[in-house]
Amino acid sequence: MKKTVCELFAGVGGFRCGLNNISRLEDIKKKEKWETVWFNQWEPSEKNTQYAHDCYVYHFGTCKDINGNDTTNLDIEKVDKTLIPDFNLLVGGFPCQDYSVASSLANSKGIEGKKGVLWWSIRDVLEKKKPPFVLLENVDRLIKSPASQRGRDFAIMLACFRDEGYTVEWRIINAADYGYQQRRRRIFIFAYKDGTKYANNIKNITEYSDDNNEGKIAALDILISKGFFAKTFKVESEELKNIKVKDLPESLGNISDKFSFNFENSGIMLDSKIYTIKTIPSYNGKRINLGDIMETENVDESYFIPYERLYYTDESVTKSDETQGALPKGDRQTWQYIKGGKKMIRKSKKQGKDFDYIYSEGPISMIDEEDKPARTMLTSEGGFSRSTHIVRDKKTGRIRLLTATEAERIQGFPTNHTKNVLMNGSIEEMPLNKRRFMMGNALVIDLVKDMEKTLSDIFDLED
Structure with a gap:
């Protein structure tokens, strides 16, 4: 399967850097293993500048839609998703302010907030483009949103995937638990379309009846050893009795009105059944501390x-x-x-x-x-x-x-990745406060580098 990518809510290119193992600015000049056919980055709070988009374009250039138009810096809600070039992997750290640790959970509006509603643009892409694989990132409290109905927002997202024919695995990962230089907890969501070889392999593990806990046994096997995240980020063994099971209602309306569930940090949705368990990281390798990346x-x-x-x-x-x-x-x-x-x-x-x-x-x-x-x-x-x-x-x-460069290294970006932007055809320097903002909005790309190895194996086995 071709390693083609669409990157939504692209920021300054965190997923692109991670997928292509970009550690230094010189690496950007190398031929990319994963080809980004289209991306989108639009910051509505910026009226006169679009620093993240312009930084992305400075490094990687732009992408045209099927009609030959550059829509990469348009509001994603206004983009005609049918005009996005075909791709096999959808990635994105979709906006998360409505679930963010920067505000109290009680004040978060979740999927109804200004940023949360952008989930529906992702769903629109799933419906229109039907990518075989999806990898998304968000803040960990997504699974608890909103405070008044814990788990509802995440359940709505799972149901959207289910209705489009996907199985979904998720894991909340603290980058520091796997040796990296930031204590940053984020949820990663990996979805795969029915009919892919990977989906078929997972389904083979889960061929079961509802008797004798066989469904729970299969799900635990995926979450602890055989699934996407289990293969990439090892966890300690867990007991079957600790796995929780929940049926996902068929109707989005029922989920919106009534659903409530305490999701754990690891889980899988198979058809309309949710299996979730609290996993503990298992890592004994090298560890990077703040002092290691300082000037x-x-x-x-x-x-x-x-x-x-x-x-x-x-x-x-x-x-x-x-x-x-x-x-x-x-x-x-x-x-x-x-x-x-x-x-x-x-x-x-x-x-x-x-x-x-x-x-x-x-x-x-x-x-x-x-x-x-x-x-x-x-x-x-x-x-x-x-x-x-x-x-x-x-x-x-x-x-x-x-410094700005230390902030970049904390997220695993190349030193000076955010220094320059291509603005209105000329190279400009990004202001210091914006450079810091970009990194606060980014993800730890070292984790994506780890996931890329597993993704590459999966793609190489597809037709």
Whole structure:
């Protein structure tokens, strides 16, 4: 089977880099093993610029649709999916803000939110183009969305796949559990069309009656040893009694109105039956830590943080108590404050009446440890927030923010991948805040490199 790809919500090309084992900028010039026939990247919040798309085009060029038009930077909801060139693998890290860890689950709108509704564009591609294989990525809390009806959104997605004739495997993977340089938990979804050899092989494993737990035995075999994710990312053995089974309703309406289920981090949907189990990673190889990807030479002075912005009091203080009054504004604008534990009085409204309550949160490490993988990088990286990494410079020992190239390496991209864009026919430099944003939005491409090996084996066995 030809290794042809369509990359939706492409960002700066994470899946493309991973599938083609691109580790350095020089690798982009090599002949690609996986041919991207079309991609799409559109950021609705950017009115005058499209930095992600223009970075992608700078490295890889553009793609035309069947009519010879360039629709790669159009809103995907407005693209005629029948005009996308044929392909055999659909990939995409579809927008996830509505499920994101950056906001509380209770506030997420899931598949009804502005970003969540883009799932229906994926479904439209499945219906119109019928790709044999699909590999998608999203935040791990997708399986718990929405808070008021846990599991509903993911079940709707599974039902869409089922209705188009796909079997679906999924796994929540923390990149650091398999040796990589970021503690980033994401769900990966692998779907394959009925009639492919891979689907037939999986079906052969699952030829069973409903008696004597045979269905659960077959599903466990796939999830622990023989499935796509099991072959790529090893897990420890699990007991049959721990697998959960759930029938998926036939009607999307019934799922939307009534379905609720606690999906585990690994699972498979076979026809209309869901099997899911909590798996534990099994890995004994090399591990990469934050210190391994940090700069060792001179870093521009603009990255360093003045001492007065680091601390407002003794360096050993890790929490503040503002229940008797707020700290001065200058104190609150320090990293010691923003990353420290807090206790303060806040106001809320219940049944039309105002009331006070005490809000508290615990401290996090102010300076990120070099002997551990980086924490999850968000799109706010570099801004004044608790989630931003601050590190001790290897050469000077001074405290600073991550450089743009360090942010790229945390996601496994080539150094300086986001430096340049092709904008209106000329090469421009991407602003620093946008470079960080791109990496907060990206995926750990090292995981895709691992999955590519399994995908390649699967494609080589297809006709």
